[in-house]
Amino acid sequence: NAGVTQTPKFRVLKTGQSMTLLCAQDMNHEYMYWYRQDPGMGLRLIHYSVGEGTTAKGEVPDGYNVSRLKKQNFLLGLESAAPSQTSVYFCASSQQGVWTGELFFGEGSRLTVL
Protein backbone atom coordinates (compact mmCIF):
# COMPACT_ATOMS: atom_id res chain seq x y z
CA ASN A 1 0.00 0.00 0.00
CA ALA A 2 2.36 2.72 -1.28
CA GLY A 3 0.17 5.85 -1.03
CA VAL A 4 2.35 8.81 -2.09
CA THR A 5 5.92 8.11 -3.13
CA GLN A 6 8.59 10.75 -3.71
CA THR A 7 11.92 10.29 -5.46
CA PRO A 8 14.67 11.03 -4.77
CA LYS A 9 14.67 11.29 -0.97
CA PHE A 10 17.95 13.21 -0.83
CA ARG A 11 19.83 15.29 -3.38
CA VAL A 12 22.70 17.75 -3.34
CA LEU A 13 22.99 20.21 -6.22
CA LYS A 14 25.37 22.95 -7.20
CA THR A 15 24.02 26.41 -7.94
CA GLY A 16 22.71 26.55 -11.50
CA GLN A 17 22.11 22.83 -11.91
CA SER A 18 18.69 21.49 -12.79
CA MET A 19 16.73 18.57 -11.40
CA THR A 20 13.28 17.03 -11.25
CA LEU A 21 11.45 15.63 -8.24
CA LEU A 22 8.92 12.91 -8.99
CA CYS A 23 5.74 12.29 -7.03
CA ALA A 24 3.58 9.25 -7.65
CA GLN A 25 0.26 8.35 -5.99
CA ASP A 26 -1.72 5.15 -6.32
CA MET A 27 -5.01 6.34 -4.74
CA ASN A 28 -6.54 7.73 -7.96
CA HIS A 29 -6.69 11.20 -6.40
CA GLU A 30 -7.57 14.17 -8.56
CA TYR A 31 -5.63 16.82 -6.66
CA MET A 32 -1.87 16.89 -6.19
CA TYR A 33 0.32 19.47 -4.48
CA TRP A 34 3.98 20.39 -4.01
CA TYR A 35 5.00 22.07 -0.75
CA ARG A 36 8.30 23.21 0.68
CA GLN A 37 8.99 23.19 4.41
CA ASP A 38 11.61 25.44 5.97
CA PRO A 39 12.42 25.84 9.68
CA GLY A 40 9.98 28.24 11.34
CA MET A 41 8.01 28.76 8.13
CA GLY A 42 5.69 25.79 8.04
CA LEU A 43 4.51 24.24 4.79
CA ARG A 44 4.19 26.60 1.83
CA LEU A 45 2.40 25.70 -1.38
CA ILE A 46 4.56 25.88 -4.53
CA HIS A 47 2.23 24.56 -7.26
CA TYR A 48 -0.81 22.35 -7.38
CA SER A 49 -2.92 20.44 -9.87
CA VAL A 50 -6.66 19.78 -9.87
CA GLY A 51 -6.48 17.04 -12.48
CA GLU A 52 -4.48 15.48 -15.28
CA GLY A 53 -3.07 18.10 -17.63
CA THR A 54 -3.73 21.03 -15.26
CA THR A 55 -1.39 23.04 -13.04
CA ALA A 56 -1.73 26.21 -10.97
CA LYS A 57 0.57 28.46 -8.98
CA GLY A 58 0.63 28.41 -5.22
CA GLU A 59 2.12 30.79 -2.70
CA VAL A 60 5.81 30.48 -3.70
CA PRO A 61 6.00 29.37 -7.38
CA ASP A 62 9.03 31.35 -8.57
CA GLY A 63 11.97 29.22 -9.70
CA TYR A 64 9.87 26.07 -10.05
CA ASN A 65 7.92 24.41 -12.85
CA VAL A 66 5.52 21.47 -12.70
CA SER A 67 3.81 19.03 -15.01
CA ARG A 68 0.92 16.58 -14.61
CA LEU A 69 0.96 14.50 -17.79
CA LYS A 70 -0.49 11.47 -16.04
CA LYS A 71 -3.07 11.49 -13.25
CA GLN A 72 -0.86 9.53 -10.89
CA ASN A 73 2.31 11.60 -11.36
CA PHE A 74 3.21 15.19 -10.49
CA LEU A 75 6.69 16.43 -11.35
CA LEU A 76 8.46 19.41 -9.79
CA GLY A 77 11.35 20.89 -11.74
CA LEU A 78 14.10 23.30 -10.81
CA GLU A 79 15.66 24.72 -13.98
CA SER A 80 18.52 26.61 -12.32
CA ALA A 81 18.87 25.76 -8.64
CA ALA A 82 19.68 28.49 -6.10
CA PRO A 83 20.80 28.17 -2.46
CA SER A 84 17.43 29.68 -1.42
CA GLN A 85 15.80 26.50 -2.74
CA THR A 86 17.52 24.39 -0.10
CA SER A 87 14.54 22.88 1.68
CA VAL A 88 12.50 19.77 2.34
CA TYR A 89 9.91 19.22 -0.36
CA PHE A 90 6.66 17.39 0.27
CA CYS A 91 4.22 16.10 -2.28
CA ALA A 92 0.60 15.51 -1.30
CA SER A 93 -2.57 14.30 -2.94
CA SER A 94 -6.26 14.54 -2.08
CA GLN A 95 -9.73 13.65 -3.28
CA GLN A 96 -11.58 16.93 -2.93
CA GLY A 97 -14.81 17.43 -1.05
CA VAL A 98 -16.14 18.95 2.19
CA TRP A 99 -16.03 15.64 4.04
CA THR A 100 -12.87 14.45 2.36
CA GLY A 101 -10.08 16.69 1.15
CA GLU A 102 -7.63 14.96 3.49
CA LEU A 103 -4.08 15.51 2.29
CA PHE A 104 -1.94 12.40 2.01
CA PHE A 105 1.74 13.28 2.12
CA GLY A 106 4.86 11.61 0.86
CA GLU A 107 7.91 11.14 3.07
CA GLY A 108 9.66 14.24 1.77
CA SER A 109 12.68 15.00 -0.41
CA ARG A 110 15.57 16.85 1.19
CA LEU A 111 17.34 19.12 -1.30
CA THR A 112 20.57 20.98 -0.61
CA VAL A 113 21.85 23.57 -3.08
CA LEU A 114 25.49 24.56 -2.60
Next chain:
Amino acid sequence: KNQVEQSPQSLIILEGKNCTLQCNYTVSPFSNLRWYKQDTGRGPVSLTIMTFSENTKSNGRYTATLDADTKQSSLHITASQLSDSASYICVVSALSGGSYIPTFGRGTSLIVHP
Protein backbone atom coordinates in the same frame (compact mmCIF):
# COMPACT_ATOMS: atom_id res chain seq x y z
CA LYS B 1 -5.47 37.14 3.15
CA ASN B 2 -6.24 33.77 4.73
CA GLN B 3 -4.11 33.10 7.81
CA VAL B 4 -3.73 30.40 10.44
CA GLU B 5 -1.90 31.20 13.67
CA GLN B 6 -0.82 28.52 16.14
CA SER B 7 0.34 28.77 19.73
CA PRO B 8 2.53 28.00 21.45
CA GLN B 9 5.41 27.62 18.98
CA SER B 10 6.90 24.90 21.15
CA LEU B 11 5.93 23.00 24.26
CA ILE B 12 7.76 20.62 26.60
CA ILE B 13 5.79 18.39 28.96
CA LEU B 14 6.38 15.32 31.08
CA GLU B 15 5.06 11.95 30.04
CA GLY B 16 1.56 11.34 31.36
CA LYS B 17 0.61 15.01 31.50
CA ASN B 18 -2.12 16.67 29.42
CA CYS B 19 -1.64 19.61 27.08
CA THR B 20 -3.65 21.89 24.80
CA LEU B 21 -2.56 23.43 21.52
CA GLN B 22 -4.29 26.46 20.04
CA CYS B 23 -5.20 27.49 16.49
CA ASN B 24 -6.74 30.82 15.42
CA TYR B 25 -7.73 31.38 11.83
CA THR B 26 -8.97 34.05 9.48
CA VAL B 27 -10.00 31.87 6.53
CA SER B 28 -13.07 32.59 4.46
CA PRO B 29 -15.28 31.01 3.34
CA PHE B 30 -14.57 28.31 5.90
CA SER B 31 -14.89 24.71 4.74
CA ASN B 32 -13.16 22.50 7.28
CA LEU B 33 -10.33 22.39 9.79
CA ARG B 34 -7.87 19.56 10.21
CA TRP B 35 -5.16 18.83 12.70
CA TYR B 36 -2.13 16.98 11.35
CA LYS B 37 0.68 15.27 13.25
CA GLN B 38 4.16 15.36 11.71
CA ASP B 39 6.82 13.10 13.17
CA THR B 40 10.44 14.15 12.64
CA GLY B 41 11.57 13.27 9.12
CA ARG B 42 8.10 12.16 8.00
CA GLY B 43 5.18 13.69 6.15
CA PRO B 44 2.15 15.03 8.10
CA VAL B 45 -0.71 12.66 8.87
CA SER B 46 -4.29 13.75 9.53
CA LEU B 47 -5.61 13.36 13.10
CA THR B 48 -9.07 14.94 12.92
CA ILE B 49 -11.36 16.88 10.61
CA MET B 50 -13.99 19.34 11.77
CA THR B 51 -16.63 21.16 9.76
CA PHE B 52 -18.66 24.25 10.61
CA SER B 53 -21.36 22.43 12.55
CA GLU B 54 -19.05 20.36 14.75
CA ASN B 55 -17.84 21.47 18.19
CA THR B 56 -15.83 18.49 19.39
CA LYS B 57 -14.24 15.43 17.84
CA SER B 58 -12.06 12.78 19.43
CA ASN B 59 -9.50 10.37 18.07
CA GLY B 60 -8.22 8.25 20.93
CA ARG B 61 -6.29 10.52 23.30
CA TYR B 62 -6.63 13.47 20.91
CA THR B 63 -9.67 15.76 21.22
CA ALA B 64 -10.20 18.69 18.88
CA THR B 65 -12.63 21.53 19.51
CA LEU B 66 -13.92 24.18 17.15
CA ASP B 67 -15.58 27.52 17.87
CA ALA B 68 -16.66 28.81 14.47
CA ASP B 69 -17.89 32.10 15.96
CA THR B 70 -14.51 33.08 17.40
CA LYS B 71 -12.61 31.17 14.69
CA GLN B 72 -10.60 29.19 17.19
CA SER B 73 -9.71 25.53 17.49
CA SER B 74 -7.80 23.57 20.08
CA LEU B 75 -6.19 20.14 20.20
CA HIS B 76 -6.12 18.52 23.61
CA ILE B 77 -3.80 15.59 24.24
CA THR B 78 -4.59 13.43 27.25
CA ALA B 79 -2.09 11.32 29.18
CA SER B 80 0.79 12.15 26.85
CA GLN B 81 3.19 9.48 25.62
CA LEU B 82 6.73 9.72 24.32
CA SER B 83 5.37 8.94 20.85
CA ASP B 84 3.33 12.16 20.96
CA SER B 85 6.56 14.11 20.44
CA ALA B 86 5.98 15.71 17.04
CA SER B 87 4.88 18.87 15.28
CA TYR B 88 1.12 19.48 15.24
CA ILE B 89 -0.18 21.48 12.32
CA CYS B 90 -3.56 23.19 12.02
CA VAL B 91 -4.88 23.37 8.45
CA VAL B 92 -7.98 25.31 7.46
CA SER B 93 -9.58 24.87 4.05
CA ALA B 94 -11.57 27.48 2.16
CA LEU B 95 -13.63 27.08 -0.98
CA SER B 96 -12.00 29.11 -3.72
CA GLY B 97 -12.91 28.94 -7.40
CA GLY B 98 -14.52 25.53 -7.01
CA SER B 99 -11.53 24.05 -5.20
CA TYR B 100 -10.81 23.55 -1.51
CA ILE B 101 -7.52 25.32 -0.85
CA PRO B 102 -5.83 24.51 2.48
CA THR B 103 -4.00 27.16 4.52
CA PHE B 104 -1.36 25.83 6.90
CA GLY B 105 -0.34 27.06 10.33
CA ARG B 106 3.36 26.96 11.21
CA GLY B 107 2.83 24.19 13.72
CA THR B 108 3.45 23.60 17.41
CA SER B 109 6.48 21.49 18.28
CA LEU B 110 5.66 19.19 21.20
CA ILE B 111 8.36 17.36 23.16
CA VAL B 112 7.33 14.77 25.72
CA HIS B 113 10.02 13.91 28.28
CA PRO B 114 10.05 10.71 30.33
